[in-house]
Amino acid sequence: MIDTKALRQEQIEKARQVIRHDSFVTTSTSAIPASTPFTPELIAGADVGFEKNGTVTRAAIAVLHYPSLELLEYQVARIDTVLPYIPGLLSFREYPALMAAWQKLNLRPDLVMVDGQGIAHPRRFGVASHFGLLADIPTIGVAKSRLCGEHPPVGDAVGSYQPLMDHAEQIGVVWRSKKRCNPLYISIGHKVSLDSSVFWVEQCMKGYRLPEPTRWADGIASNRPFFRQTMQKNL
DNA sequence: GCGACAG
C-alpha cells in the first residue's frame, strides 16, 4: 500500500525549503534583486497527462522566447505511472515525468509555469513547488481549478482578481484571464514572489484562457492538430 | 460523521 502518511510528512518538510520571494539567478552573475527588474529570456510551460489507461505518465515542457512568446523547443517524456491520483499528493505522481522531460531539454529556461498549484496547497507543496525545488528553477503554479483556500467571486472583466485565502494566509491569486472563462489559480511555485507570478502570467497572455507557455505544453502533450502544424512550421 | 478534493 501507499504510505500517504509519510508522503504528507515529506511535503511538510520540503515545503520549508521553498523560496517565496524573487530569486532569479543569471547563468553568470549573482542573485538578482527582488521585484521584477529582471526580465527572463526563456519562459517554459510544463504539463502532465496520462496514456494507456493511466499506466503511462507523459510530461511535456515547452520553451518559449520572451517577449516574442515563440516556441523554441519542446520535449516530451513518458514513464510508467508511479502513483494513482490522490488529492494533495498529485506532485508525487507527476514530478518524476516532469524531471525526465526537464533533463531532455537543451535550452535552460529562466522560469517555468507549471499546470497545477504551487503553495496553494494544504501543506504548501503543490506540484509547481515540488518541481521547482527539485529542479532548482524558478516556478509559478498556474491551476485551472481550486484545491484549497477560499476567495470572493471574481469580477467578470478580464484582469479582475481576488486573493486566495487559507484562513489568514494568502496562498495565491484567482485571476480572470479571459472573459466568460473560469479564472486561473496563480500561486508561488519556487523562487518567484506572488506579485511577480501574476505579472509574468499576464505578460504571457495571448488571448486564450491559459498563458502561452502552459498552453503550448498542453497542446503538445495532447497532440492536437493545430499545435502539430504550428510546431513543424517553426521547429 | 459529512463533504471537498490540483491533475
Added chain:
DNA sequence: ATCTTGTCGC
C-alpha cells in the same frame, strides 16, 4: 487526467 459530437451562448 481521460473517454468524446454536437451544440448552446456570446
